[in-house]
Amino acid sequence: MNFKTFALALAATAATTLALPAAAQFAKPEDAIKYRQSSLFVMGQHFGRIGAMANGKVPFDAKAAQADAEVIAALSSLPWTGFGPGTDKAAPTKARPEVWTDQAKFQDHAQKFQAEAPKLLAAAQSGNLDQLKAAFGSAANSCKACHDNFRAR
Amino acid sequence: MNFKTFALALAATAATTLALPAAAQFAKPEDAIKYRQSSLFVMGQHFGRIGAMANGKVPFDAKAAQADAEVIAALSSLPWTGFGPGTDKAAPTKARPEVWTDQAKFQDHAQKFQAEAPKLLAAAQSGNLDQLKAAFGSAANSCKACHDNFRAR
Numbered sequence: 517m518n519f520k521t522f523a524l525a526l527a528a529t530a531a532t533t534l535a536l537p538a539a540a541q542f543a544k545p546e547d548a549i550k551y552r553q554s555s556l557f558v559m560g561q562h563f564g565r566i567g568a569m570a571n572g573k574v575p576f577d578a579k580a581a582q583a584d585a586e587v588i589a590a591l592s593s594l595p596w597t598g599f600g601p602g603t604d605k606a607a608p609t610k611a612r613p614e615v616w617t618d619q620a621k622f623q624d625h626a627q628k629f630q631a632e633a634p635k636l637l638a639a640a641q642s643g644n645l646d647q648l649k650a651a652f653g654s655a656a657n658s659c660k661a662c663h664d665n666f667r668a669r
Numbered sequence: 670m671n672f673k674t675f676a677l678a679l680a681a682t683a684a685t686t687l688a689l690p691a692a693a694q695f696a697k698p699e700d701a702i703k704y705r706q707s708s709l710f711v712m713g714q715h716f717g718r719i720g721a722m723a724n725g726k727v728p729f730d731a732k733a734a735q736a737d738a739e740v741i742a743a744l745s746s747l748p749w750t751g752f753g754p755g756t757d758k759a760a761p762t763k764a765r766p767e768v769w770t771d772q773a774k775f776q777d778h779a780q781k782f783q784a785e786a787p788k789l790l791a792a793a794q795s796g797n798l799d800q801l802k803a804a805f806g807s808a809a810n811s812c813k814a815c816h817d818n819f820r821a822r
Contacts, residue, residue, distance in 0.1 A: 541714075541718050541721075541727075542714075547714065550710060551710065551711060551714055553707070554706070554707035554708070554710045554711050555707070555711050557703060557704065557707045558704060558707050558708050558711065558744075558747065561694075561695075561700065561704055565694050568694075586743065587743060587744075587747065590739065590740060590743035590744070591711075591740075591743070591744075594711065594740065
């Protein structure tokens with residue numbers, strides 16, 4: 517086991533341990549699925565609003581961008597608790613089986629996004645559009661990497 | 670117009686003004702409906718977890734309760750932006766027509782809940798179960814009052 521594999525396994529173990537109490541709190545698997553979809557959808561809406569500013573589609577509003585980034589930061593750790601055992605097909609889901617068969621890789625993606633969220637917030641708080649663009653691009657890449665690997669089209 | 674009516678109208682106007690830019694950011698009415706349902710569902714899950722502790726169904730975990738209350742506080746202002754004009758029936762919804770025909774009353778309920786969320790957070794931060802129980806009861810009443818009036822069974 518090389519260092520990278522070890523680090524990934526460690527991250528996966530930590531994430532699983534942290535996720536267990538939360539997973540145990542879902543009354544049924546359908547709730548866990550709805551919970552992860554709901555938290556990801558809300559984040560996606562606010563992420564899209566920042567993206568529209570970063571891409572010049574709407575005027576840059578520093579205050580709005582900060583509020584959007586705050587929502588994303590507050591929600592960034594939530595969805596992953598909804599991917600526990602038995603939540604692979606209890607309700608319609610685009611999550612691919614690899615979420616459960618390749619947990620280490622999935623958790624690594626989740627951790628990477630969670631590291632991007634506070635950076636995006638810091639950039640939004642700076643009020644500097646260039647910083648926001650850079651942080652948005654980096655966070656968007658972490659979203660895309662996970663979607664490409666773990667979400668059905 | 671007596672004081673109470675005036676205060677309600679003022680709150681409604683403020684809320685509507687605040688809500689407009691956000692409402693304009695939804696690509697389509699279905700997104701607004703999904704957004705309000707998603708943010709309410711996530712809040713509901715965390716509120717339920719606090720409730721389970723407040724009602725003695727699960728052991729009191731001060732740290733978990735604080736994390737739950739933080740999520741609720743972060744989301745408490747969001748759902749109401751998803752009840753804009755034209756979002757009454759673009760997708761399946763339990764929202765009753767009164768949300769749009771009695772805006773002042775609806776916004777008053779929304780404001781009351783938004784006032785409860787930081788109180789719930791402060792109680793959770795205190796680490797005192799009795800304070801949490803009291804704040805939970807008060808917040809739960811504000812949820813129920815709005816559901817009784819504006820949500821179909």
